[in-house]
Amino acid sequence: MERRDVLADAAIAVLADAGMRGLTHRAVDAAAGLAEGTSSYYFRTRAALLQACVERMAARTLAEMPAGGAAPATVDDLVAVCVAMVGRWLAHDRERLLARWELALESTRRPELEAALRAAGARVRERVAATLQGLDIDEPARRADDLVACLDGLAFDELAGAGRPSRDTTGLRASISDVVHGFTAGPAPGPG
Numbered sequence: 135m136e137r138r139d140v141l142a143d144a145a146i147a148v149l150a151d152a153g154m155r156g157l158t159h160r161a162v163d164a165a166a167g168l169a170e171g172t173s174s175y176y177f178r179t180r181a182a183l184l185q186a187c188v189e190r191m192a193a194r195t196l197a198e199m200p201a202g203g204a205a206p207a208t209v210d211d212l213v214a215v216c217v218a219m220v221g222r223w224l225a226h227d228r229e230r231l232l233a234r235w236e237l238a239l240e241s242t243r244r245p246e247l248e249a250a251l252r253a254a255g256a257r258v259r260e261r262v263a264a265t266l267q268g269l270d271i272d273e274p275a276r277r278a279d280d281l282v283a284c285l286d287g288l289a290f291d292e293l294a295g296a297g298r299p300s301r302d303t304t305g306l307r308a309s310i311s312d313v314v315h316g317f318t319a320g321p322a323p324g325p326g
């Protein structure tokens with residue numbers, strides 16, 4: 135793994151553990167187990183460090199997503215892929231979710247961070263739209279936005295839900311299946 139990726143992963147871990155206020159070059163160096171000053175050598179400013187987090191999270195997400203010949207062949211296959219991804223995030227990659235939400239909140243105050251998140255999110259949504267198009271689902275770009283929002287919302291609700299009982303895998307599958315199978319019903323009727 136490249137040194138930049140090691141540092142970006144460490145920054146993601148710091149964001150998840152200590153929040154935006156805890157993200158410093160010194161904290162990233164410590165989390166990466168590297169000499170003090172290493173992260174500031176690779177990422178001179180805090181903005182550059184935040185950009186690295188966004189890019190690394192997008193790269194990791196895209197690497198998890200099936201593409202080309204490995205793309206889901208049926209709507210039920212897509213549901214299974216989505217359930218597995220969200221389950222993996224919740225069980226083994228909670229820090230990436232927490233860090234992303236920290237970045238999302240901070241982006242409301244930092245236009246350059248908002249632009250970076252939008253660009254990274256667009257790459258993920260393009261991959262989702264290509265998958266939906268491969269399944270002959272109408273309006274794949276719009277529905278990719280909906281599916282990503284659904285998965286993000288389910289993950290957020292599981293980690294930070296306000297007192298609702300947690301979904302098990304069966305509940306997660308039912309929620310995702312409802313959304314994905316709803317796409318096959320054709321376009322929603324227009325306004326009135």
